[in-house]
Amino acid sequence: MDIQEYFSLVFSDYTLRTITLGTAILGAVTGMLGSFAVLRKQSLLGDAISHAALPGIAISFLITGAKDSNTLLLGALVSGLIGTFWIRGIITKTHLKSDTALGLILSLFFGFGMLLLTFIQKQPNANQAGLDKYLFGQAATLVESDVWMMAIVTGICLFVLLLFWKEFKILLFDKDYAKTLGFNTKTIDILITSFIVLAIVLGLQTVGVVLMSAMLLAPAAAARQWTNSLATMVFLAALFGAFSGVFGTAISASQNNLSTGPVIVLVAAVFVFISFIFSPSRGLLFKQIRFIKNRRDLQLHKTLAFMYNIAETHDDISHPHEIKILNNFQGFTKGTLKKLVEKNYVTLQGSTWSLTNEGFKSASNLYNQLTKNDE
Amino acid sequence: MSDKIAVQVDDLTVAYNYKPVLWDIDLEIPEGVLMAIVGPNGAGKSTLIKSILGILKPIAGSVSIYGKSYDKQRSLVAYVPQKGSVDWDFPTTALDVVMMGTYGSLGWIKRPRQKQKKAALEALEKVGMLPFKNRQISQLSGGQQQRIFLARALVQDASIYFMDEPFQGVDATTEIAIINILKELRKAGKTVIVVHHDLQTVPEYFDWVTFLNVKKIATGPVKDIFNDDNLTKTYGINYKVSIQE
Ligand SMILES: Nc1ncnc2c1ncn2[C@@H]1O[C@H](COP(=O)(O)OP(=O)(O)OP(=O)(O)O)[C@@H](O)[C@H]1O
Numbered sequence: 101m102d103i104q105e106y107f108s109l110v111f112s113d114y115t116l117r118t119i120t121l122g123t124a125i126l127g128a129v130t131g132m133l134g135s136f137a138v139l140r141k142q143s144l145l146g147d148a149i150s151h152a153a154l155p156g157i158a159i160s161f162l163i164t165g166a167k168d169s170n171t172l173l174l175g176a177l178v179s180g181l182i183g184t185f186w187i188r189g190i191i192t193k194t195h196l197k198s199d200t201a202l203g204l205i206l207s208l209f210f211g212f213g214m215l216l217l218t219f220i221q222k223q224p225n226a227n228q229a230g231l232d233k234y235l236f237g238q239a240a241t242l243v244e245s246d247v248w249m250m251a252i253v254t255g256i257c258l259f260v261l262l263l264f265w266k267e268f269k270i271l272l273f274d275k276d277y278a279k280t281l282g283f284n285t286k287t288i289d290i291l292i293t294s295f296i297v298l299a300i301v302l303g304l305q306t307v308g309v310v311l312m313s314a315m316l317l318a319p320a321a322a323a324r325q326w327t328n329s330l331a332t333m334v335f336l337a338a339l340f341g342a343f344s345g346v347f348g349t350a351i352s353a354s355q356n357n358l359s360t361g362p363v364i365v366l367v368a369a370v371f372v373f374i375s376f377i378f379s380p381s382r383g384l385l386f387k388q389i390r391f392i393k394n395r396r397d398l399q400l401h402k403t404l405a406f407m408y409n410i411a412e413t414h415d416d417i418s419h420p421h422e423i424k425i426l427n428n429f430q431g432f433t434k435g436t437l438k439k440l441v442e443k444n445y446v447t448l449q450g451s452t453w454s455l456t457n458e459g460f461k462s463a464s465n466l467y468n469q470l471t472k473n474d475e
Numbered sequence: 476m477s478d479k480i481a482v483q484v485d486d487l488t489v490a491y492n493y494k495p496v497l498w499d500i501d502l503e504i505p506e507g508v509l510m511a512i513v514g515p516n517g518a519g520k521s522t523l524i525k526s527i528l529g530i531l532k533p534i535a536g537s538v539s540i541y542g543k544s545y546d547k548q549r550s551l552v553a554y555v556p557q558k559g560s561v562d563w564d565f566p567t568t569a570l571d572v573v574m575m576g577t578y579g580s581l582g583w584i585k586r587p588r589q590k591q592k593k594a595a596l597e598a599l600e601k602v603g604m605l606p607f608k609n610r611q612i613s614q615l616s617g618g619q620q621q622r623i624f625l626a627r628a629l630v631q632d633a634s635i636y637f638m639d640e641p642f643q644g645v646d647a648t649t650e651i652a653i654i655n656i657l658k659e660l661r662k663a664g665k666t667v668i669v670v671h672h673d674l675q676t677v678p679e680y681f682d683w684v685t686f687l688n689v690k691k692i693a694t695g696p697v698k699d700i701f702n703d704d705n706l707t708k709t710y711g712i713n714y715k716v717s718i719q720e
């Protein structure tokens with residue numbers, strides 16, 4: 101199947117539709133919530149939570165023997181939450197740095213989870229459980245009820261987000277200040293974190309423990325490059341996340357069923373890459389272009405100002421000058437003069453250059469302009 | 476200045492770890508003063524303000540605002556945090572930050588409306604930042620960011636203002652603009668408490684001063700207690716020489 105075929109099938113084929121819808125919703129909700137994690141500089145949190153969820157899946161299987169994803173993910177949710185609150189506890193009670201606490205919980209829970217998984221593998225009916233799919237995810241196992249679950253959680257999440265938008269914003273920007281205004285920052289904090297845990301757990305089946313945090317971070321990091329408004333950022337992150345889900349699924353379905361989770365993450369990474377280079381205000385490319393342009397403008401202005409200063413000492417403003425005189429700073433005067441000729445600020449007669457009326461006027465405006473440009 | 480006590484602190488002791496950062500502070504701040512808190516780096520000035528505002532939980536002691544707990548009186552209090560305490564790369568505009576000053580009176584869930592926006596614009600005007608209202612906050616200079624924080628506190632329309640180093644990194648013109656606003660607040664009967672580092676300007680700007688270095692060294696009218704003796708006790712070196720240089 102090639103990509104075109106995929107898009108023609110996606111509406112009619114039940115499996116494809118389910119998977120595509122699932123990954124799109126998942127991308128949207130993780131992108132949305134990922135914005136908060138990124139802005140709180142808790143990039144590692146997602147990684148810690150997803151790894152902390154693994155033992156929950158294993159324990160849930162050991163206790164219930166169930167294979168359906170909802171039961172297993174409930175276990176993941178519980179152990180993910182426990183991990184998260186231990187992290188909080190470690191940070192507030194001891195004085196370990198937060199990355200230490202995150203790393204500690206991540207490795208502790210993941211190690212324990214792996215231990216349990218190997219133990220389960222040795223059990224007689226273990227391979228039927230297919231628990232290892234939660235390591236790297238397996239989008240193909242998504243069924244309609246999973247997608248409904250994701251849609252409902254996303255809906256609730258969106259509702260809460262809109263309801264407490266103002267509270268979330270002030271908590272993200274200035275927590276102490278929010279506290280002095282009487283907001284219970286702990287409640288808001290727990291609310292955000294719980295939703296992040298929930299979104300991660302929802303993604304485990306599709307993307308897996310190992311790569312889940314990328315779903316949280318990549319769309320948000322990409323979105324941050326394009327806007328200076330929180331609302332737009334959250335919206336864009338959701339959009340990028342959803343697109344990553346759809347494209348990722350399309351590519352993996354059309355390429356001999358490449359593993360979906362990693363492909364989705366790679367597509368998200370492409371969004372990040374493009375955003376970091378091409379974003380107009382923060383991207384590397386335009387920064388460089390602006391830098392070069394600013395330098396060139398400055399050179400033009402300097403040359404013009406220099407000629408203006410000489411012209412002021414003469415009665416005739418168009419008094420011609422040899423390049424030797426003008427060339428008193430570095431070697432770039434000739435090129436700059438040519439540009440000024442193009443702009444009609446300077447004329448060239450033989451080997452001498454002289455300021456035009458227009459150039460004189462523009463030069464005298466220069467200082468005003470330079471100061472006014474600020475706003 | 477009236478006889479009323481705006482802020483009263485009793486036996487306040489605060490520690491982050493084992494070692495106390497503030498030790499047994501007693502402090503009475505009369506209504507209507509413009510007070511400087513001075514002390515060396517790490518003296519606990521920010522910690523004192525944060526404890527009064529309930530951001531930090533003290534180990535012992537109590538704080539009252541006009542005789543009642545801070546929780547009951549928070550609408551009377553505005554706060555300007557130290558500028559470095561937030562991430563200025565946060566995706567938001569100057570106006571948006573100033574609007575946050577209205578969130579307290581709005582309470583949970585309710586959104587700011589036209590009335591709140593108008594108040595925020597007025598505050599921006601007062602600090603001379605109206606032309607920058609739609610600027611992304613990372614594109615403001617340090618002094619402009621400081622003024623945004625001041626505007627956010629002004630919008631709270633409080634009776635008591637706590638400001639943590641509002642003059643940090645501002646140029647002479649901005650400093651004068653800010654101090655004029657503070658003096659105006661005092662004229663309107665408000666109490667203004669400012670963490671201040673420039674000892675030279677204390678007598679000129681303030682009428683009340685508290686010397687702090689883990690313990691309270693002294694508190695009272697500038698003209699009575701702003702002297703070499705207290706400065707030496709607070710900073711641990713002989714200030715006579717350095718201040719007259
Ligand atoms: N979050 C924290 N955790 C641990 N110790 C802290 C914390 N914040 C401050 N301290 C310590 O408490 C003491 C007082 O800090 P505080 O910030 O109140 O000082 P300050 O007087 O405001 O100093 P500055 O003039 O540098 O702003 C310092 O020794 C500081 O190291």
Ligand SMILES: [Mg+2]
Nearest residue numbers: 520521557639
């Ligand atoms: Mg301080």
